[in-house]
Amino acid sequence: MTATAVAVALLPFAAVAQADEGPKAPGVPAGVTEAPDAQEASPSAEETASVKAQGSGKAVEVASETTATSLTSAQPDGTFTKSLSPLPVRVKQSDGSWAAMDATLVKTDGGWVPKVSASALTISDGGSDPLVTLGSGGTSLALSWPTDLPEPTVSGATATREVHAEYEKLRIAA
Known part of the structure; x- marks a missing residue:
């Protein structure tokens, strides 16, 4: 993920920190923003694919980013590649999978x-x-x-x- 993407991804958290403070749970001092439990947040499809790619040493498809004309893959070095085609090269099946x-x-x-x-x-x-x-x-x-x-x-x-x-x-x- 690029630095720009990280900054954009963090924008919602900055907005929460600056939001008007409403009622707080008992024992939370004024001026402290409550954050969701870290275990509640699940990793994104990109993060999951990146971890798998780094662990296997092979490129891993980011399924949620796949379309009929593009394919995004996480690389073992932590980068992502996107392959584009001017015409459809795959078709989404009724079960949600893609077929060439x-x-x-x-x-x-x-x-x-x-x-x-x-x-x-x-x-x-x-x-x-x-x-x-x-x-x-x-x-x-x-x-x-x-x-x-x-x-x-x-x-x-x-x-x-x-x-x-x-x-x-x-x-x-x-």
Whole structure:
């Protein structure tokens, strides 16, 4: 933690010390500010990660500072690093954990979807369903094909279809 961060973190305590003194517990002299029991204060996520990093000799993620595009880690030397990405590289799961983006297509009842994605992407498994549907925030966009689609051949993050003849292929990549 930098000196500025320490100073900012201490500001609430300075305000408490200067606050109007209200009623005090019996036996506490005037002019003395009551402080919360030291055992009541719990360490911050940064402090906890820093102690773990120093003890293990390895970087430790500060989970509360993680986002889809940034990752903060406590270093064994007591410093912190923040890695930034212009695009999402992880997705928050329903249990609160983070999972790395994974475009590998998996079969579902509604078609083919990426294993881990920041938006709802579905690639048709054939027939008259839209070729691909992309959704985000309650809005979706569907791209249709003028004829029924054959079932795709899927490899990794790519679905390939033979749409008219063996030499005409349609490839969709997640």
